[in-house]
Amino acid sequence: MAAPEQQANDTINMGELPGILGLMLRLAQVRTFNQFFRDFDGSDARPSEMTVMWLIELNPGIRMGEVGRVLSIKPAHMTKMVQRLVTAGLVSRAVPSDDRRAYCLSLTDAGQKHVEENRDAYHRVQTAQSAGLSEDEFNTLLALLRKLAFDKV
Amino acid sequence: MAAPEQQANDTINMGELPGILGLMLRLAQVRTFNQFFRDFDGSDARPSEMTVMWLIELNPGIRMGEVGRVLSIKPAHMTKMVQRLVTAGLVSRAVPSDDRRAYCLSLTDAGQKHVEENRDAYHRVQTAQSAGLSEDEFNTLLALLRKLAFDKV
DNA sequence: TATTGTTATACTCTATAACTATA
DNA sequence: TATAGTTATAGAGTATAACAATA
Numbered sequence A, B: 001m002a003a004p005e006q007q008a009n010d011t012i013n014m015g016e017l018p019g020i021l022g023l024m025l026r027l028a029q030v031r032t033f034n035q036f037f038r039d040f041d042g043s044d045a046r047p048s049e050m051t052v053m054w055l056i057e058l059n060p061g062i063r064m065g066e067v068g069r070v071l072s073i074k075p076a077h078m079t080k081m082v083q084r085l086v087t088a089g090l091v092s093r094a095v096p097s098d099d100r101r102a103y104c105l106s107l108t109d110a111g112q113k114h115v116e117e118n119r120d121a122y123h124r125v126q127t128a129q130s131a132g133l134s135e136d137e138f139n140t141l142l143a144l145l146r147k148l149a150f151d152k153v
Numbered sequence C: 001t002a003t004t005g006t007t008a009t010a011c012t013c014t015a016t017a018a019c020t021a022t023a
Numbered sequence D: 001t002a003t004a005g006t007t008a009t010a011g012a013g014t015a016t017a018a019c020a021a022t023a
Helices: A004-011 A021-039 A047-058 A064-071 A075-087 A109-125 A135-150 B004-011 B021-039 B047-058 B064-071 B075-087 B109-125 B135-150
Strands: A091-094 A104-107 B091-094 B104-107
Touching: A021 A109, A021 B021, A021 B047, A021 B135, A047 A064, A047 A075, A047 A104, A047 A109, A047 B021, A064 A075, A075 A091, A104 A109, A135 B021, A135 B135, B021 B109, B047 B064, B047 B075, B047 B104, B047 B109, B064 B075, B075 B091, B104 B109
Parallel strands: none
Antiparallel strands: A091 A104, B091 B104
16 A cells, blocks of 8 residues: 555556657656646746747747747647737737738737746746756757757758 | 748747757657658557557556556546547456456557557657657657656656 | 546647738 | 738647545
């Protein structure tokens, strides 16, 4: 009867599954997200919205489509997400004069404040220490993930 | 007018975003999944179902709850997933005599055949080459992800 | 009382296609 | 004709809570 939930992981044969990249990416992400929501307990900050707002802060006037392309967010989802952020008073839209099909995004004062208040915590959650890795391991992992995420093959 | 979709990534300022572990895990996963679905075009194999069936093959008679714990799949989702697999004739359930609340899972003959037919392809998709990494980089990445996914902190 | 699995509900994210208004 | 964004719909996956049967 002692710690049956610990036994499970040990007595189960994983075979070659820990060599499947997609599975390990998913399991690592689950854990990272759990950590995020544990540390951000109470706050209504969502990783995806935080990332979008941070990107808008870095690139004022960036177009919706560009945000979606950089962050791999589909157009339909971008629309709903931006509508939420606009409704929440965090983001504002403007039609650029050179292309009236598009929307340029900026942070409102409230949005700017929101980013400034949460960025440190957001950044602090994603550290070597909270991931249980050494600084070297953490930096190596990030470099390899960047290669996987950004390099064209 | 030349290749505006290429410009975007270059002229956009990412700031410290590529240092955010959660974001890079997500972007790496998106790419890995795209590769999966490109290579498995036509087949109806889903990564999650393939992983569950492979785990059942390795551990015949494993309980639903154990599968969920190892793969971080929530009970409610496990129920629906197993029902799909049972309906598809790939997995069979049995109530163990020592705990009649539980379900033990096994592969049917069709399930066994399905795993054998798809495992190689499933494994082959997730290689260093298709990820655009060297063998060393690929193995390092997997080792770090395993540490992130499995180590208790 | 606690645990195994089920059901029901709601929400996030994804996928797809049809649509508008511009270019 | 192609592109930027919208709308609508469907599905996967997750989160949560209430529930029945069993331990």
